[in-house]
Amino acid sequence: MSAIEITLLVWVFVMAICLGSFLNVVILRGFSGESIVLPPSKCPHCGHKLAPWDNIPVISFLALKGKCRYCKEKISIQYPLVELFTALIVTGIYLKYGFSWNTLFLTAAAALCIVMAVCDIKERVIFDVHAYILGVLGLVYNFFNIAGSNHTKITLFLAGIKITIWQSFIYAILGLIVGVVVMEILARIPQIFIKKRAFGEGDSYIAGALGAFFGITNLILIIGFGLVFQVVIILPMFLYKLIKEKNYKLVTALVLFILLFSLIAFGNYYDALGDGWFYWFAVALLASIGYYCCRALMIGAKEGKSLTYLPFGPALILGAFFVMFLAGV
Numbered sequence: 637m638s639a640i641e642i643t644l645l646v647w648v649f650v651m652a653i654c655l656g657s658f659l660n661v662v663i664l665r666g667f668s669g670e671s672i673v674l675p676p677s678k679c680p681h682c683g684h685k686l687a688p689w690d691n692i693p694v695i696s697f698l699a700l701k702g703k704c705r706y707c708k709e710k711i712s713i714q715y716p717l718v719e720l721f722t723a724l725i726v727t728g729i730y731l732k733y734g735f736s737w738n739t740l741f742l743t744a745a746a747a748l749c750i751v752m753a754v755c756d757i758k759e760r761v762i763f764d765v766h767a768y769i770l771g772v773l774g775l776v777y778n779f780f781n782i783a784g785s786n787h788t789k790i791t792l793f794l795a796g797i798k799i800t801i802w803q804s805f806i807y808a809i810l811g812l813i814v815g816v817v818v819m820e821i822l823a824r825i826p827q828i829f830i831k832k833r834a835f836g837e838g839d840s841y842i843a844g845a846l847g848a849f850f851g852i853t854n855l856i857l858i859i860g861f862g863l864v865f866q867v868v869i870i871l872p873m874f875l876y877k878l879i880k881e882k883n884y885k886l887v888t889a890l891v892l893f894i895l896l897f898s899l900i901a902f903g904n905y906y907d908a909l910g911d912g913w914f915y916w917f918a919v920a921l922l923a924s925i926g927y928y929c930c931r932a933l934m935i936g937a938k939e940g941k942s943l944t945y946l947p948f949g950p951a952l953i954l955g956a957f958f959v960m961f962l963a964g965v
């Protein structure tokens with residue numbers, strides 16, 4: 637790396653930290669309903685106006701030891717975390733995609749994703765407007781094929797008029813539709829058992845917006861990643877909670893389900909026993925245990941005592957970052 641390249645990298649990192657600082661303002665004032673540009677920064681606890689040196693990203697937090705200079709109230713760790721996370725993501729985008737329109741669009745998408753994830757984790761609220769902006773941004777991004785990875789053009793005849801568009805734009809529209817539809821189906825499955833959605837409409841907005849930005853093929857990866865993430869994080873927490881509640885019946889059923897599922901899905905079960913009646917017996921057993929578990933979990937969720945709530949939106953957004961860096965847009 638040359639001196640110029642290192643200087644540029646540092647500059648991008650510092651700018652990204654400042655962007656993270658701005659995102660904190662967007663998140664805070666999204667909840668308070670204040671303008672994001674006009675009022676000067678103040679302590680959310682005592683309302684004292686902040687001096688410029690109290691407002692330097694990350695550094696002020698460390699210098700003040702995480703406490704307000706005026707009222708000594710703790711400053712939320714959210715502020716430096718969002719700043720550092722934004723800096724890491726944006727610097728990563730820059731390293732992968734260089735100085736380009738692609739980097740600019742991906743940075744804007746990452747910023748919106750971070751705002752939505754923090755709002756969802758913090759207050760379990762997703763502002764529709766953030767998802768709408770991401771969706772529109774995604775349609776523009778793919779209309780001009782800014783990612784540039786998809787060079788195919790498609791000619792359509794609409795009402796006798798010949799239109800030539802990038803394939804990426806069709807993928808974006810399909811992603812938008814499929815995102816909303818798939819998440820609505822997933823959200824409504826519990827309504828078979830109890831009259832309650834699995835998660836709010838906000839998650840469908842996020843999936844639709846991510847579909848519009850990353851296209852249908854990446855969206856399938858993102859939703860798959862979100863589901864795996866949910867299972868990996870939730871399942872151990874959930875089993876621990878059930879054991880603490882001494883609900884051994886459900887623990888046994890869940891463990892049995894996981895074992896049987898892994899055996900049928902990943903094991904050599906098929907090779908060992910063939911596809912005779914015994915195989916179908918195992919599948920039927922799996923289905924009945926699965927039904928029992930779902931029903932018990934959802935009744936528990938309705939009574940609001942045993943189901944651990946983890947918002948789906950942040951899991952999807954994590955999947956989007958996964959696509960951005962590992963799969964590539």
Ligand SMILES: [Zn+2]
Binds near residue numbers: 709
């Ligand atoms: Zn204060």
